[in-house]
Amino acid sequence: MTILQKNLSRYGAVALSVAAGAFIARSLLKNDKLPLRARGSRVVLNTTIARRPEELFSLWKNFELWPFFIESLQEVRHEDDGVTYWRAAIGERMVSWRSELTEEKEECCLAWTTLPGSDIEHHGRIEFNEAPGAHGTEVHVELFYSAPFGKIGKTLTRIAGRSIESVLSEELRHFKQFAESGETPRATLEELQ
Amino acid sequence: MKALCWHGKHDIRFENAPDPKIINARDAIIRVTSTAICGSDLHLYNGLNPTMEPGDVLGHEFMGIVEEVGKNVPNLKPGDRVVVPFNIACGGCYFCKGEQYSLCDNSNPNARMLEKLYGFSGAGLFGYSHAYGGYPGGQAEYVRVPFADVGPIVVESDLADEQVLFLSDILVTAYQAVEQAGVRPGDTVAVWGCGPIGVLSVLCAKLQGAEQIIAIDRFPMRLAKAQEVGAQTIHYEKQDVFERLLEVTSGRGPDICIDAVGMEAHGRSLDARFDEFMNVARIEQDRAHALREVMKCCRKGGVVSIPGVYSGYIDRVPFGAAFAKALTFRMGQTHSHRYMAPLLRKIEKGEIDPSFIITHRVALSEGAAAYKYFAEQKDDCLKVVMKP
Numbered sequence: 001m002t003i004l005q006k007n008l009s010r011y012g013a014v015a016l017s018v019a020a021g022a023f024i025a026r027s028l029l030k031n032d033k034l035p036l037r038a039r040g041s042r043v044v045l046n047t048t049i050a051r052r053p054e055e056l057f058s059l060w061k062n063f064e065l066w067p068f069f070i071e072s073l074q075e076v077r078h079e080d081d082g083v084t085y086w087r088a089a090i091g092e093r094m095v096s097w098r099s100e101l102t103e104e105k106e107e108c109c110l111a112w113t114t115l116p117g118s119d120i121e122h123h124g125r126i127e128f129n130e131a132p133g134a135h136g137t138e139v140h141v142e143l144f145y146s147a148p149f150g151k152i153g154k155t156l157t158r159i160a161g162r163s164i165e166s167v168l169s170e171e172l173r174h175f176k177q178f179a180e181s182g183e184t185p186r187a188t189l190e191e192l193q
Numbered sequence: 194m195k196a197l198c199w200h201g202k203h204d205i206r207f208e209n210a211p212d213p214k215i216i217n218a219r220d221a222i223i224r225v226t227s228t229a230i231c232g233s234d235l236h237l238y239n240g241l242n243p244t245m246e247p248g249d250v251l252g253h254e255f256m257g258i259v260e261e262v263g264k265n266v267p268n269l270k271p272g273d274r275v276v277v278p279f280n281i282a283c284g285g286c287y288f289c290k291g292e293q294y295s296l297c298d299n300s301n302p303n304a305r306m307l308e309k310l311y312g313f314s315g316a317g318l319f320g321y322s323h324a325y326g327g328y329p330g331g332q333a334e335y336v337r338v339p340f341a342d343v344g345p346i347v348v349e350s351d352l353a354d355e356q357v358l359f360l361s362d363i364l365v366t367a368y369q370a371v372e373q374a375g376v377r378p379g380d381t382v383a384v385w386g387c388g389p390i391g392v393l394s395v396l397c398a399k400l401q402g403a404e405q406i407i408a409i410d411r412f413p414m415r416l417a418k419a420q421e422v423g424a425q426t427i428h429y430e431k432q433d434v435f436e437r438l439l440e441v442t443s444g445r446g447p448d449i450c451i452d453a454v455g456m457e458a459h460g461r462s463l464d465a466r467f468d469e470f471m472n473v474a475r476i477e478q479d480r481a482h483a484l485r486e487v488m489k490c491c492r493k494g495g496v497v498s499i500p501g502v503y504s505g506y507i508d509r510v511p512f513g514a515a516f517a518k519a520l521t522f523r524m525g526q527t528h529s530h531r532y533m534a535p536l537l538r539k540i541e542k543g544e545i546d547p548s549f550i551i552t553h554r555v556a557l558s559e560g561a562a563a564y565k566y567f568a569e570q571k572d573d574c575l576k577v578v579m580k581p
Binding site: 134176180183 | 211214216217218219265281283284285286287290291298299300301302303304305317326327328329339340
């Protein structure tokens with residue numbers, strides 16, 4: 001056996017074990033009994049916004065303003081006991097979920113989770129940290145989500161050919177645009193329809 | 194309304210387009226009184242931008258009368274006469290706050306398209322492709338102006354449209370091209386390209402105190418225009434540019450070299466021919482012969498300023514020369530908003546009158562023909578102004 005062949009067979013073994021590991025992991029991910037963190041998908045988003053952390057914290061917490069910068073949101077309303085009800089149009093389907101805050105540090109971070117019975121099960125956390133210089137605030141979002149299987153799940157995995165991650169990243173951009181300029185830029189009226 | 198719309202390479206049509214409406218609270222609707230064709234519109238005319246769509250309304254140099262304003266535009270009222278900068282800026286992001294308006298974070302609704310190409314996106318532009326936002330442009334009877342509380346400048350004096358129209362792009366662009374190079378007393382400035390930006394760069398270099406200005410082109414009429422505002426000239430097909438520049442600077446080379454040509458350079462040298470081949474073969478879009486020559490000719494420790502537009506990858510750039518000579522590069526879209534007010538004051542005081550570059554005045558309905566003769570360099574065309 002030449003050195004090259006030895007290396008190839010060694011890499012082959014490694015590749016095989018990685019593939020096996022991935023297969024086992026994939027089977028595990030399908031198990032609904034595992035916590036969301038383990039079986040769901042993770043999305044991490046970062047942006048810098050030219051506003052103070054406390055301004056962004058209160059803007060973010062003002063959930064009822066969200067439909068102004070997130071198009072798909074049809075309704076956001078506060079219910080009793082710190083629970084918020086969300087309704088969104090995703091593709092041609094309506095989905096809704098209820099969420100509650102699980103962590104709140106004034107001017108710094110918020111974490112939330114959805115309640116049982118939600119169409120989109122997820123939990124997430126957002127941090128607002130003062131950025132260096134005149135950059136404003138560094139915003140860091142981490143989200144774990146799991147969509148139900150079936151039609152909605154498929155719709156959710158890709159919206160109009162785009163990944164959930166790119167859709168969420170665009171929504172975070174809309175938050176930045178709203179925070180910095182007070183509106184969402186639009187080229188034409190048709191885009192709104 | 195009627196507008197000049199893009200339908201494909203060399204296919205511009207004067208036709209019906211949707212009437213603009215107020216969409217956001219910071220919008221204004223302007224009735225266009227004068228609009229111009231920019232050299233960069235020719236890149237669209239020549240089909241070099243893959244994100245144009247049939248029916249797109251062209252034009253980013255325009256001015257007019259305010260017809261309607263959204264509820265958050267306290268600085269404008271219907272009836273105001275305004276010039277509108279070609280790039281759109283929100284005024285609230287890090288870049289706008291630092292007066293780098295052309296880098297605005299928030300005005301391009303299609304920012305993700307440019308991010309894929311360049312890593313980050315700059316500001317949205319009027320009438321300049323979907324990658325730059327898909328905003329309908331100003332070669333139209335009416336146009337919607339977003340962030341109208343930040344961009345448009347009100348003209349209160351009774352100056353003619355032709356005297357102030359170029360605050361929208363070419364005058365501020367030429368001014369920035371010179372200013373960002375930092376002219377010092379005694380400096381020699383060389384300008385490649387005697388299109389409107391090149392000729393106005395000569396004017397602005399004079400204004401900012403350059404000792405000696407040399408303009409380079411191949412069209413006698415354009416060279417004459419540059420000469421009219423104080424430049425010595427080099428006809429690059431008749432003289433060797435490098436040799437001639439050494440002669441007039443006594444072997445030093447120009448202190449500041451301005452590339453007012455951009456991605457559609459012409460030339461007879463080997464590299465220019467190769468660019469043309471790469472262009473036809475669709476391997477490389479930018480033909481950068483002028484930029485290569487600029488990098489060779491600039492003196493040691495000099496400044497290269499690039500108002501000419503480039504869009505993609507460029508091959509055979511003499512980066513070794515740039516490194517060995519410790520060149521400084523300044524470039525980018527113009528931070529128009531920064532220069533409009535001070536330059537309007539200079540026009541009002543009579544220190545500058547950029548209207549001398551206009552060679553053609555036509556109705557907007559004749560715009561399609563104007564694009565053709567401007568692109569083909571027919572009839573000594575330097576600048577076309579159109580009236581809707």
